[in-house]
Amino acid sequence: MSEISPGLENVYIKYTALTYIDGEKGIMRYRGYDINELAEKSTFEKVSYLMLFGELPDSKELINFNDSINRNLRLDGYLKTILKNMPENADALGLLQTLLSAKASSEINYKYSADNDSKKVPEILGNVLSMVANICRIKTGRDIIDPEPLNDYSSTFLHACFDSFTKDQADAMNSALILYMDHEIPASTTAALVTASTLSDMYSSLASAVTALRGPLHGGAAEGAYRQFQEIGSPGNVEKWFNENIVNGKKRLVGFGHRVYRTYDPRLKTFKKYAEMLSVTPEQKNILEIAKKLEMLGVEKFGKKGIYTNTDFYSGIVFNALGFPVDMFTTLFGLSRVTGILAHIMEYVETQERLIRPRAIYNGKDYREYKE
Ligand code: ACO
Numbered sequence: 001m002s003e004i005s006p007g008l009e010n011v012y013i014k015y016t017a018l019t020y021i022d023g024e025k026g027i028m029r030y031r032g033y034d035i036n037e038l039a040e041k042s043t044f045e046k047v048s049y050l051m052l053f054g055e056l057p058d059s060k061e062l063i064n065f066n067d068s069i070n071r072n073l074r075l076d077g078y079l080k081t082i083l084k085n086m087p088e089n090a091d092a093l094g095l096l097q098t099l100l101s102a103k104a105s106s107e108i109n110y111k112y113s114a115d116n117d118s119k120k121v122p123e124i125l126g127n128v129l130s131m132v133a134n135i136c137r138i139k140t141g142r143d144i145i146d147p148e149p150l151n152d153y154s155s156t157f158l159h160a161c162f163d164s165f166t167k168d169q170a171d172a173m174n175s176a177l178i179l180y181m182d183h184e185i186p187a188s189t190t191a192a193l194v195t196a197s198t199l200s201d202m203y204s205s206l207a208s209a210v211t212a213l214r215g216p217l218h219g220g221a222a223e224g225a226y227r228q229f230q231e232i233g234s235p236g237n238v239e240k241w242f243n244e245n246i247v248n249g250k251k252r253l254v255g256f257g258h259r260v261y262r263t264y265d266p267r268l269k270t271f272k273k274y275a276e277m278l279s280v281t282p283e284q285k286n287i288l289e290i291a292k293k294l295e296m297l298g299v300e301k302f303g304k305k306g307i308y309t310n311t312d313f314y315s316g317i318v319f320n321a322l323g324f325p326v327d328m329f330t331t332l333f334g335l336s337r338v339t340g341i342l343a344h345i346m347e348y349v350e351t352q353e354r355l356i357r358p359r360a361i362y363n364g365k366d367y368r369e370y371k372e
Contacts, residue, residue, distance in 0.1 A: 013318040023260040039175040051343040070149035072126025104203035131158035138190030172274040182340025188213040196345040197356040219330040225255035238293040255313030262306035278321035
């Protein structure tokens with residue numbers, strides 16, 4: 001047996017009461033509640049409160065939580081200046097990383113306390129909404145604004161991005177934000193925990209998370225799956241493309257397979273429902289039909305190996321139908337994941353705090369004398 005655990009595979013670094021995953025049965029729950037039930041019936045704010053503070057909020061707690069988020073929607077002047085001065089083709093997630101780091105630079109007097117962190121959370125949720133909405137505005141040729149608070153987080157966000165939206169779009173955005181909110185401790189959340197374990201501030205920890213999310217092995221599958229559908233081009237070309245690229249080629253089917261799930265990703269159900277509901281233009285219908293045909297072939301070929309459709313297969317179709325450009329998809333994932341990352345930081349630092357400092361086994365040269 002290896003003395004090290006490459007990729008920290010099967011290494012447990014914390015207890016969690018946040019997300020339960022049964023990869024064999026395809027079950028996922030937040031604090032005991034089924035995620036699809038939450039995505040269908042609840043709101044981003046309620047589920048965020050549940051994840052962060054342990055229980056669903058009563059009406060007074062919800063009003064206070066929403067008010068605190070809404071008081072923090074204004075983007076600081078220096079962040080607007082940074083955003084305006086970044087290169088036109090800057091990567092959307094890179095922009096979020098930059099804004100979070102800039103915010104961290106203002107945390108001069110930060111000193112860890114559980115109370116301070118709890119109070120900071122609504123500020124961060126408000127700020128990040130504004131950051132991502134303005135990144136989207138820049139990417140779609142709009143001016144930078146201070147978002148206007150509407151009834152709920154999803155509506156405020158969509159309005160801030162596009163100035164208008166429909167009820168179905170707001171419902172889909174709300175569900176997407178809930179479904180991507182947490183997934184135990186993937187690379188990005190782990191990166192945040194490493195930073196938080198040094199008792200660094202929450203913006204620095206979030207910047208670490210976003211930095212890790214950026215790599216192609218982690219974030220980016222929703223974008224990859226969508227670009228795959230675009231490359232296929234038409235439903236009539238699916239079988240030929242599949243045989244050439246997947247069966248006989250070396251490509252992996254993006255949006256298929258998962259380290260944890262051996263069956264369908266439970267988040268898929270709701271994303272697929274919204275993909276079907278919101279695909280109305282001929283181009284959107286074309287992409288949806290390509291996806292469905294490709295899914296059928298993928299399940300037929302890989303299902304027996306326990307490789308099934310994951311959530312990213314259909315989430316990009318939903319994001320596209322909401323009006324987001326493809327290069328925003330991973331940043332939207334980042335926006336939803338902020339709550340989960342903050343909840344893990346609070347859970348870890350408050351109850352199990354220990355500096356994360358693994359070891360490496362030295363296998364380099366023995367002592368050598370230094371000669372000029
Ligand atoms: N297409 C074709 N074959 C696949 C796929 C796929 N999408 N996924 C796994 N396999 C095959 C591998 O080739 C391998 O076959 P072999 O045993 O004959 O060599 C076997 O399944 C096991 O593959 P691993 O890479 O060991 O499985 P792992 O659990 O590490 O991979 C991963 C998980 C990285 C997600 C993989 O399934 C993949 O690359 N999928 C495509 C990218 C993707 O959709 N990523 C999104 C992840 S989900 C999310 O982030 C929400």
